[in-house]
Amino acid sequence: MEEINETSKIQFFFHPLSADPKVQLVISAAFLVMYLTSLSGNATAAVIVQVNRALHTPMYFFLANLAVLEIFYSSTVAPLALVNLLTMGRIPISLSGCGTQMFFFVFLGCADCILLGIMAYDRFVAIRDPLRYTLIMRWQLCAQLATGALVLGFLLALQLTALIFHLPFCGHNRITHFYCDVLPILRLACGDTRMPEAMIFIVSVITLTIPFSLISISYIFIVAAILKIRSAEGRHKAFSTCSSHLTVVLLQYGCCSLIYLRPSSSYNPEMGRVVSVVYTFVTPVLNPLIYSMRNKELKDALNRVMKRHLLC
Known part of the structure; x- marks a missing residue:
């Protein structure tokens, strides 16, 4: 009981990104703009796919799933990060609160990476075998693949979070980050960290190395198939989509990969914070922008919806 009481009293504080309150305010304003842009952009992409029957295809089904994942993924990190930026890291977070944030961050991040690999397979089938595309990528298979990404991400996050927060924490309680990331929290543990470090490597291989290898192989076949397309318009459309x-x-x-596919001992907190801004704030903003700018069907659907609302 004493150990449980001591554990419940553990609190962490986030390290400010800058010692200057004015700089912190500028950073928080930039983060807020990116977060709101991410929410609106991904929500718009998901709604457009849902309401437009012409976009009810496997490709846009996965795109809508990615957009919804990005909304939850951003919301796991951004609100707490903004609060701590504005308060200069003076508001603590409990051990259970930190564990909850880490779980959802790893869960949604893993599912996001796996889903990107599934989307590469979808594009491979569409370009490699267009006549049998609807037969291969049937709705039942699409639903199973999307669900599988969530289930695998959930199981990996559960095991990793349980291993890390099973360790004792003592002494230093300031997290050199703006959210409860895996490696900064692991640096605060005072027990044997070999098992969690091995699990981090396994999770990274499953969600980064394997999907990226499959994506690379898929794109070799995709490029070969695109080069066989005779019409310049067809090649341009295929290259634009991919x-x-x-x-x-x-x-x-x-x-x-810069953060997680390297030994934990070589982790650099400063570089970790800078690089993590890209995949926690920048990428969720770019996802809907990149897909809408490079996809004619999605742009046309968005324009039709906007014109319809303006006319109403």
């Missing part, structure tokens, strides 16, 4: 997905993939996987 380039938007590839841009998101490089941003997401590249930044995450």
